[in-house]
Amino acid sequence: MNTMTAALYVRVSTGRQAEKDLSLPDQEKQLRAYCEHQRWGIYKVYAEPGASARDGKRPIFQEMIFDARSKAHPFDIILTLTTSRFFRDAAEARIYKKALAAHGVKVAAIHQEVSDDPTGGFIEGIFELFDQYESDMNSYHTLRAMKENARKGFINGSTPKFGFMAVKATDG
Secondary structure (H helix, E strand, O other): OOOOEEEEEEEEOOHHHHHHOOHHHHHHHHHHHHHHHHOOEEEEEEEEEOOOOOOOOOHHHHHHHHHHOOOOOOOOEEEEOOHHHHOOOHHHHHHHHHHHHOOOOEEEEOOOOOOOOHHHHHHHHHHHHHHHHHHHHHHHHHHHHHHHHHHOOOOOOOOOOOOOOOOOOOOO
């Protein structure tokens, strides 16, 4: 019998996604099904609604890392749906995974399974680099669109500066 115990990490980037999206429940459902298939126990679901994975400044993420490094060693593996749920910075992902491995905790993405050999590590690194690239490109395009919106005289969702007021734009 396999006595592996998993921590499930589910995340969406924005609070709006968490409120309106079905992603968090779906991520959890898929991770639970994976554990059931593997006959693994589940220690806890760490759900992070509305936190970017570009850095580690995520309260639930940090709680999970603290638990993983504790003497109690409550779980053996952190499961995510894809590598982008864990981190969108390739270097940071590697740093955290190495620190976790020193405590006997592995990180795995169930839709991007890789082997535990050097080739698997190389492929996982490619996934992580792609996650970072995708995040960087999303930021680039968002900033580009916001600049164009501002050039046209529109507000990008902030409060108007003192002495100005926002008015609803009309098509015409």
